[in-house]
Amino acid sequence: MITNIPRIETDRLILRAPGEQDIEPTIAFLMDTKRAEGFGTEPDRSRAWRWFAMNLGHWALRGYGYFIIEDKASSQPCGLVGIWSPEGWPEPELGYAVFDGFEGRGIAYEAAMRAREWAYTDLGLTSLGSHIVPGNARSVALAERMGARYERTYKNPYMGEDMIYRHPSPEELGLAPASRQVEA
Amino acid sequence: MTPHLADTPVLETGRLTLRAMSAQDMDKATAFLMSGRSGYMGGPYSHADAWEHGCHLIGHWAVRGYGLFTICLKGSDEAIGEVGPYHPVSWPEPEFAWGLWDAGHEGAGYAAEAAQAVRAFAYRALGWTTAVSYIDPRNAPSIALAERLGCTLDKDARLPDLPDWEGTLVYRHPAPADLDLAADTAGGVQ
Numbered sequence: 604m605i606t607n608i609p610r611i612e613t614d615r616l617i618l619r620a621p622g623e624q625d626i627e628p629t630i631a632f633l634m635d636t637k638r639a640e641g642f643g644t645e646p647d648r649s650r651a652w653r654w655f656a657m658n659l660g661h662w663a664l665r666g667y668g669y670f671i672i673e674d675k676a677s678s679q680p681c682g683l684v685g686i687w688s689p690e691g692w693p694e695p696e697l698g699y700a701v702f703d704g705f706e707g708r709g710i711a712y713e714a715a716m717r718a719r720e721w722a723y724t725d726l727g728l729t730s731l732g733s734h735i736v737p738g739n740a741r742s743v744a745l746a747e748r749m750g751a752r753y754e755r756t757y758k759n760p761y762m763g764e765d766m767i768y769r770h771p772s773p774e775e776l777g778l779a780p781a782s783r784q785v786e787a
Numbered sequence: 788m789t790p791h792l793a794d795t796p797v798l799e800t801g802r803l804t805l806r807a808m809s810a811q812d813m814d815k816a817t818a819f820l821m822s823g824r825s826g827y828m829g830g831p832y833s834h835a836d837a838w839e840h841g842c843h844l845i846g847h848w849a850v851r852g853y854g855l856f857t858i859c860l861k862g863s864d865e866a867i868g869e870v871g872p873y874h875p876v877s878w879p880e881p882e883f884a885w886g887l888w889d890a891g892h893e894g895a896g897y898a899a900e901a902a903q904a905v906r907a908f909a910y911r912a913l914g915w916t917t918a919v920s921y922i923d924p925r926n927a928p929s930i931a932l933a934e935r936l937g938c939t940l941d942k943d944a945r946l947p948d949l950p951d952w953e954g955t956l957v958y959r960h961p962a963p964a965d966l967d968l969a970a971d972t973a974g975g976v977q
Contacts, residue, residue: 607791626876649949652876653843660846663792664810690838760835
């Protein structure tokens with residue numbers, strides 16, 4: 604019913620459209636107050652399902668959203684990565700999260716690197732930040748490992764104080780929008 | 788190519804065109820959700836929350852394969868309200884929901900006309916055999932509409948297990964057989 608959400612592969616992962624089989628793992632993640640604290644938790648199943656549906660609406664409205672990260676080895680959904688810009692966001696964000704049981708394997712890094720490349724080349728975005736709540740050292744470490752640097756803090760309607768880590772630009776990464784690559 | 792909803796049905800009635808809620812409806816949908824008119828539907832919402840709620844109504848189509856239609860007067864593509872099958876995970880059973888976004892469109896029978904069309908669609912094309920409408924007991928116009936649609940109070944029906952839902956009325960819609968509507972086994976949509 605929703606078409607054209609891309610399917611992108613990395614060595615170990617598939618970034619793909621959210622499907623029926625991802626509903627319960629996503630709800631479980633969003634209701635995990637500890638694990639989803641930096642991503643944005645939902646208080647109950649109702650709100651968590653609303654977020655799942657909202658993400659698909661976000662794809663339809665914006666042309667991008669969160670992919671499900673699938674672990675090739677187990678075929679299990681293991682996280683979320685994508686570009687996010689609902690009402691109240693100052694600019695599109697590169698967001699990432701890993702589900703319970705899949706941490707410590709570099710999955711977020713591998714997925715986020717690929718999603719960033721997709722956003723710069725296929726979407727043609729020219730700048731990306733990752734928005735991180737103060738105290739989320741793990742997310743800061745990942746952003747810095749990707750070459751992102753602290754830029755500023757703003758007030759997010761859901762998260763409150765939110766730090767923006769600015770990623771290297773497409774030029775700095777040697778990436779050009781796909782359309783320009785075709786012309787070149 | 789930009790991801791988008793595809794192959795969603797369009798329903799025609801005497802005076803109305805009903806089509807899947809989509810990006811072009813977001814401004815009016817969020818304005819409604821931020822207004823006092825959404826007070827019996829969990830509102831009024833903040834701007835960010837209204838956007839998230841409206842966006843989930845569009846995403847509902849992708850998750851369930853059906854969702855709310857926007858009500859347009861024939862000849863116009865501007866939505867004046869919403870109506871349709873709605874089944875979020877916390878609902879114990881599917882619902883027919885409705886809302887007119889502007890008081891200026893009340894009293895003309897548009898909501899009844901639209902609700903009858905989506906009910907027939909759900910019974911024929913989706914194969915639904917029953918459905919309810921959840922209504923705040925203070926929402927007299929909505930109760931009147933449910934009764935006009937032949938619904939009856941179902942005191943035994945389960946409510947969503949959510950805060951602040953106690954006292955919500957559950958109106959049960961007539962079954963397909965009571966309306967002379969049979970599931971369209973060919974799978975087509977009229």
